[in-house]
Amino acid sequence: xxxxxxxxxLHIYQLVLKSFKSIFRQALPTQWRSRITGLxxxxxxxxxxxxxxxxxIYLNFLQPIEFWAYNNFTNWRGDYPWDNRLVIVAIxxxxxxxxxRFPWQRDQYTQILQKLSQAKVVGFDILWSEASNQDQELxxxxxxxxxxxxxxxxxxxxQALLPVKEIxxxxxxxxxxxxxxxxxxxxxxxxxxxxNVPLLGIAMLQVYNLSAEELVAxxxxxxxxxxNWTRSVKNIPxxxxxDVLDGSIDSAEFRDKIVLIGVTASGxxxxxxxxxxxxxxSGVHLHSMVLQNLLQDNALTKISNYQxxxxxxxxxxxxxxxxxxxxxxxxxxxxLSGLWFAIAFFSFTANYWLDVALPIAMFVLTGSAIAxxxxxxxxxxxxxxxxxxxxxxxxxxxTGLFNRPMIEERLQKLLNRxxxxxxxxxxxxxxxxxxxxxxxxxxxxxxxxxxxxxxHPIGNLLLVEIAQMLKSVLPREAAIARFGGAEFVILLENxxxxxxxxxNAENILTQLQNSFLIQNSEISVAAHxxxxxxxxxxxxxxxxxxxxxxxxxxxxxxxxxAMFYAKNLGVSLYRVFxxxxxxxxxxxxxxxxxxxxxxxxxPDAETQELxxxxxxxxxxxxxxxxxxxxxxxxxxxxRGLISPNQFIPLAEETGLIIPIGDWILRRAxxxxxxxxxxxxxxxxxxxxxxxxPKQLAQDNLLAxxxxxxxxxxxxxxxxxIELTESSIMENPNFAVNVLxxxxxxxxxxxxxxxxxxxxxxxxxxxxxxxxxxxxxxFVNNINTNTSGMEILQAIVSLANSVKxxxxxxxxxNIDQLNYLQNLLEQNxxxxxxxxxxxxxxxxxxxxxxxx
Numbered sequence: 072x073x074x075x076x077x078x079x080x081l082h083i084y085q086l087v088l089k090s091f092k093s094i095f096r097q098a099l100p101t102q103w104r105s106r107i108t109g110l111x112x113x114x115x116x117x118x119x120x121x122x123x124x125x126x127x128i129y130l131n132f133l134q135p136i137e138f139w140a141y142n143n144f145t146n147w148r149g150d151y152p153w154d155n156r157l158v159i160v161a162i163x164x165x166x167x168x169x170x171x172r173f174p175w176q177r178d179q180y181t182q183i184l185q186k187l188s189q190a191k192v193v194g195f196d197i198l199w200s201e202a203s204n205q206d207q208e209l210x211x212x213x214x215x216x217x218x219x220x221x222x223x224x225x226x227x228x229x230q231a232l233l234p235v236k237e238i239x240x241x242x243x244x245x246x247x248x249x250x251x252x253x254x255x256x257x258x259x260x261x262x263x264x265x266x267n268v269p270l271l272g273i274a275m276l277q278v279y280n281l282s283a284e285e286l287v288a289x290x291x292x293x294x295x296x297x298x299n300w301t302r303s304v305k306n307i308p309x310x311x312x313x314d315v316l317d318g319s320i321d322s323a324e325f326r327d328k329i330v331l332i333g334v335t336a337s338g339x340x341x342x343x344x345x346x347x348x349x350x351x352x353s354g355v356h357l358h359s360m361v362l363q364n365l366l367q368d369n370a371l372t373k374i375s376n377y378q379x380x381x382x383x384x385x386x387x388x389x390x391x392x393x394x395x396x397x398x399x400x401x402x403x404x405x406x407l408s409g410l411w412f413a414i415a416f417f418s419f420t421a422n423y424w425l426d427v428a429l430p431i432a433m434f435v436l437t438g439s440a441i442a443x444x445x446x447x448x449x450x451x452x453x454x455x456x457x458x459x460x461x462x463x464x465x466x467x468x469x470t471g472l473f474n475r476p477m478i479e480e481r482l483q484k485l486l487n488r489x490x491x492x493x494x495x496x497x498x499x500x501x502x503x504x505x506x507x508x509x510x511x512x513x514x515x516x517x518x519x520x521x522x523x524x525x526x527h528p529i530g531n532l533l534l535v536e537i538a539q540m541l542k543s544v545l546p547r548e549a550a551i552a553r554f555g556g557a558e559f560v561i562l563l564e565n566x567x568x569x570x571x572x573x574x575n576a577e578n579i580l581t582q583l584q585n586s587f588l589i590q591n592s593e594i595s596v597a598a599h600x601x602x603x604x605x606x607x608x609x610x611x612x613x614x615x616x617x618x619x620x621x622x623x624x625x626x627x628x629x630x631x632x633a634m635f636y637a638k639n640l641g642v643s644l645y646r647v648f649x650x651x652x653x654x655x656x657x658x659x660x661x662x663x664x665x666x667x668x669x670x671x672x673x674p675d676a677e678t679q680e681l682x683x684x685x686x687x688x689x690x691x692x693x694x695x696x697x698x699x700x701x702x703x704x705x706x707x708x709x710r711g712l713i714s715p716n717q718f719i720p721l722a723e724e725t726g727l728i729i730p731i732g733d734w735i736l737r738r739a740x741x742x743x744x745x746x747x748x749x750x751x752x753x754x755x756x757x758x759x760x761x762x763x764p765k766q767l768a769q770d771n772l773l774a775x776x777x778x779x780x781x782x783x784x785x786x787x788x789x790x791x792i793e794l795t796e797s798s799i800m801e802n803p804n805f806a807v808n809v810l811x812x813x814x815x816x817x818x819x820x821x822x823x824x825x826x827x828x829x830x831x832x833x834x835x836x837x838x839x840x841x842x843x844x845x846x847x848x849f850v851n852n853i854n855t856n857t858s859g860m861e862i863l864q865a866i867v868s869l870a871n872s873v874k875x876x877x878x879x880x881x882x883x884n885i886d887q888l889n890y891l892q893n894l895l896e897q898n899x900x901x902x903x904x905x906x907x908x909x910x911x912x913x914x915x916x917x918x919x920x921x922x
Contacts, residue, residue, distance in 0.1 A: 110390070116440030117389040120433050121382065131254075133428035138255050140412075140427040144419040145345035151301035154366045158328050159309035159359055160187070161335040166313040173339065177205035179316065180332075184212045184219065186315050189326040191282055194220040194275040196248055196333030196355040200232040207237065214241035218282075220275045222248045223268065231266075246274030250342065250357055251295070257343045258357060264292035272361035279329055287365055297371040299364050299422055303346040304356045309335070329366075331359050371424045381411075381430040385437045392441055400445065404438025469531055470538035473552035478560055481550055482510075482623035485564065485607055509572035511561040512601040512630035513579065516642070518557035525592055532589045533596070544578050560627065569604055569647075576600045576645040583643065600645035601633030632656050663725055666718055669705060670730050680706050681731070683738055684909035687918070688759070688878060688902045691892045696918070697900060698757035698791065701739035702909050703731065728763045733775060736760050740783040740790060742912065747789070750919040759791040761823065764798035768805070773812050787817030793844065795823050803837075811839045821878065826866050843870045847881020850903070853890045867894055882906055 127133050160183065167173050180195070187193050199206075199221065213219040221234040221242045233239060247268045250258050263270050269277065269292060280286045290296065310320050312332070333355025334340045340353040347356075364370035384407055392400050408431040415425040465477040473481075485508060515537070522530040534557065541551050541559060550562040563572050579600065586595045603626055629648045637646035669680040681703060688698035705713045722728040739758045746753040766772060780787055792813065799806045799822070810820050825843040849863045870877050879891050882903030891901055910918075 112444075113390050114386065115389070116437045116444060117382070117385040119440045120385055120436035123436050124429065124432055127432060128429065133432060134254065136428035136431075137426060138253060138257065138259075140415065141259055141424075142257065142345040144416055145300050147416065148420050150303065150306060151299075151367070151369065153302060153306075153308055154363050156191075156327070156329055156366060157308075157359060157362055158325065158330055159307060159335075159355055160312050160315055160330055160332045161309045161355070162312045162333065164336045165311050166316075167336050169313040170316075173334065173336065177203045177209040179312075181205070181209045181212045182316055183312065183332065184209075184216055186318070186320075186322055187325050187330055188216065189322055190218065190328050190330045192218045192220060192243065192275050192278045193330045193332065194222075194246070194271055194358065196222055196271060196331060196358055198222055198224060198232055198248075199234045199238055202235045202237075206235055210237045210241050213238060218243050218278060220244045220246060220271065220278055222246060222271055224248055225265075243278045244269075244274040246271035248354055248358070250354065252343075257345060258298065259345075260295045260297045261357065261361060263290060263294070263296050270296070270358070270361060272358040272365065275329060275331070275358075276362065276365055288368070290365070290370070296361065296364075297373055297424060298357075298360055299369055299371045300344050300346055300360060301363060301367075301369065302360075304335075304344070304352040305347070307356065307359060329362060331355050331362070333358070369422045371419075371422055373424045374418070377425060377430070381433050384411075384430075385433050388434065388437045389441065392438075400438050400441040404434050404441075407434045467553040470535055470553050472538050472541075472559070473550055475552060475554050475560075478550060478552040478562055479623040479627070481562060482626060486621050486623070506564065506607045507566040507568070508605050508607060509563045509566055509569070510603040510605070510626055510630040511563065511572065511576055511579075512603075512627070512634040513559040513561065514599055514634050514638070515557035516597045516599065516638075518596075521594060521596070525589070525594065529589050529592060529594070533587055533594055536587050536589065537583075537596070540582055541579065544582055545575060549575075560630070572602055572604070573645070573647070576602060580643050580645065597643045599634050599637040599643070601630045601635070601637055601648060602645060603627075603630035603633060603648045629653060659721070662718065663721060665707060666705070666721060666725075666727060669707075670727055670734075680708065681734070682706055682911065683735060683742070684911055685739075685742075685758075685915050686902060686909040687907040687915075688757075688900050689906050691879075691888075691895055691899050691901050696752070696756065698759055699743065699915070700759040700793070700902065700909075701735055701761075703735055704909075723763060723765060726765065728765050729769070732760075732763055732766045733779075736776065737779050737783070740779055740785045743789060744783050744785045746916070746919060747785075750916075753919050755789075757789045757791050757819070759793050759821065762792050762794040762798070764794075764801055767794060767798050767809065768802065772809055773816065776813060776818060777816060788819070791819040791821050791842075793821045793823040796825065796827065799838065807837055807839065814839045814841070821876075824880075826862065840875060842876035842878060844878045844880055844902075847903070850879055850881040850887055850891070851883070853887045864894065876900070878902060 162173060170179060174197075177199070180197075184193065193216070200223075219242050221239060221244075223234060223245050224232045224247055226232055234242065234245065239245060245268065247265050248271050249262065249265065251261055252258055261270055263273050273289065273292065276287055276289065280289075310324070314320050333353060335353045335355060337350055340355075341351040342353055342357055343351050344356070388400075388403060388407065392403055411425075411430045411434070412427060415427045418425050465473060465480075467474045518530065521533065534553070537559070538551070538553065541561070545551060545561060546563070548564065550564075552560045552562075554560055561575070563575065566572055580598060583596055583598050586593045588594075605621070605626055629652075632652050633646045633648035636652055637644045640646065672679055682705075684702045684704050685699040686702060687696045688700060689695065690697045703715055703719070705715075705718055707713050719728070722731055739760055743753075743756060743758040746756060769775070776790070776792075777787075779785075780790065799810075814820050819842065820840040821842045821844055822838070822840050823844045824846040826849055827846045843866070845863065845866055849866065853860060853863070867877060877895055877899040879895070879899065879901045880903060882888050882891065882901050882905045884905055887903075888901065888905060891899070
């Protein structure tokens with residue numbers, strides 16, 4: 072991991088380390104000098120973090136984090152109960168609507184004081200700095216009650232905005248109403264006293280203490296008051312000013328209470344709190360919260376003597392954490408930061424405030440500095456790593472065998488061998504200037520299953536054991552390589568004949584028949600080997616056919632091809648490469664390339680090679696066409712019409728079956744919808760589309776079908792999805808869920824080639840399907856095979872028991888047709904060459920026009 076400014080920091084580290092060494096080298100013994108130097112080196116990250124944090128503190132870079140922590144702690148902690156001695160009389164939107172536009176005349180406050188005669192103290196969060204003709208009446212009422220506390224403030228020039236003299240002279244006390252907003256606009260602390268004038272809440276509490284039986288302790292007025300917003304303003308008990316004024320509120324509600332009167336109407340006095348942003352709170356809520364904190368003794372107390380703990384934690388990180396695990400350093404830094412964050416939060420719930428940003432920044436910086444140290448130490452070990460690079464470039468890390476680049480390099484040297492080298496190596500056989508070599512490509516079967524069952528560690532140990540086995544059974548001069556996964560390549564040089572290589576291959580397969588005991592697990596493996604022979608002559612390289620390629624990658628490819636042919640023959644076999652193998656591979660690759668091109672241009676109606684033929688499905692009751700099965704055809708521009716049996720398996724293997732299937736579904740639905748609109752006889756025609764196992768395994772299969780039906784405007788009841796028993800049984804539970812969803816959407820589900828498998832019979836009652844298509848093999852046995860006819864009758868009985876519709880495939884003569892009409896009791900459909908062959912679009916339209 073690279074950090075900003077890592078190079079200059081590393082340079083500073085080196086200079087500091089050199090300074091330590093030069094100072095202590097002469098003054099202290101070697102043992103102590105080593106210890107002190109080590110401690111100093113380990114302490115450097117903590118020193119670096121302490122120095123680096125100073126500019127952030129000076130420039131207030133950490134302040135936004137503190138604000139964020141305060142806001143979230145307030146919200147996470149939740150509401151505290153409201154003190155029952157405190158109540159707000161709110162000049163809210165309702166009061167302004169009822170009494171009139173604010174500010175009001177003094178007589179409104181005179182009347183409200185009369186209603187609050189039973190209160191202990193009444194505080195007005197309202198400035199009365201301008202005289203009014205009603206001041207005298209208000210002053211009389213204030214003088215009579217002797218419990219009113221008034222507000223004052225300062226203007227922009229610093230001039231005091233005091234209540235008018237006539238009113239202030241009779242008030243019980245006067246308090247300022249200024250608030251202090253932080254940089255983000257939220258009020259978190261207030262000044263309890265400015266120019267010897269207390270805050271309104273403090274002034275009210277002073278008056279309250281004069282008449283209260285239990286005194287409330289006052290805080291130090293010289294220290295800013297850190298608010299503990301214990302409740303959202305919407306949850307603070309308050310009464311509407313107009314309700315109190317018209318007597319809707321019983322005066323007993325205010326008996327012995329501290330009453331705050333202020334504006335809460337929207338748009339007049341905005342104040343943002345951690346709990347109230349939109350809409351905001353107001354000044355009266357601020358003073359209420361100050362009183363709440365004082366009455367409940369739950370104001371936040373800031374703890375400042377924590378720096379020693381932070382420095383100690385940073386120093387411990389520097390001294391204890393190892394320098395060879397970057398993730399451990401980072402994890403420790405973030406864990407310690409998280410621990411401090413948790414401590415700060417729980418302290419907050421206990422009404423104590425701990426700074427969050429500074430300790431966390433200190434821990435993270437310390438962890439980063441340790442990571443830089445780790446990088447520097449890693450650079451010191453770079454020389455050792457370079458010594459291993461040469462080995463790792465030519466060897467497999469797991470088994471210690473050669474790797475692919477090494478084998479290719481060795482092959483290239485053999486192919487480019489000079490005359491002098493050839494003479495030296497051929498000194499033992501001077502009469503023969505040619506050398507035979509063989510490449511054995513070994514692949515372990517189903518190695519992925521071993522990893523899945525026993526785990527990758529066991530699988531790795533098994534590969535190591537097989538590598539040791541290969542070393543023990545092969546000649547010492549053989550070059551053995553692992554090509555990744557479970558593939559090994561063996562290069563045999565200077566062979567006397569081909570049988571020598573074949574004997575080695577047989578010996579390997581024989582040894583692999585023995586089980587391997589890996590950590591008390593007995594594991595059996597099987598393998599296939601492909602063999603490629605090549606003959607090298609002095610100054611040149613020729614094969615048995617001079618036209619054969621001689622590049623290392625081509626020779627390896629041929630051995631790999633032979634191995635795949637061995638796989639097709641059976642278990643634990645070898646196969647020698649033949650040129651015909653390469654030709655078949657190249658032919659298959661070309662066919663795959665052409666198929667990809669055909670799929671890519673399929674949407675283009677003018678140049679497309681893929682076509683859809685439709686084979687009619689007839690009702691055996693009235694011999695009318697009731698449906699069409701969509702069948703894919705590929706008209707290759709050079710090879711002509713290619714059988715689906717040839718390219719469909721290729722499409723399945725390469726995954727092209729998915730875009731092909733999507734294209735068939737879309738084109739078939741669009742075509743049938745067009746015929747339904749154009750031909751009277753096709754109004755209720757259905758289309759059957761075959762679904763491959765790969766399509767069934769897609770999570771978005773239902774979405775694709777529904778989207779296609781929506782785009783083509785085809786009703787779902789006219790779409791039949793056909794799938795084989797084997798495709799369902801690959802993942803029965805998943806298939807049930809998908810097919811159930813499709814069936815619930817109105818799509819018909821048919822099981823194709825029914826009866827050719829046996830595994831789905833146990834699941835038949837679980838599968839959501841509408842019909843069965845009897846395989847043509849049973850239809851072909853009609854009147855020729857008694858047991859086949861009995862099976863056919865059993866399938867029909869089974870279908871009738873589950874109320875499944877039946878379609879018989881492969882009807883090829885009149886006898887089969889008559890038998891099926893009698894067997895199905897004129898309640899089934901038929902399909903086959905005797906009725907109709909698969910036809911192109913034009914031929915289908917001609918049928919609809921004539922019937």
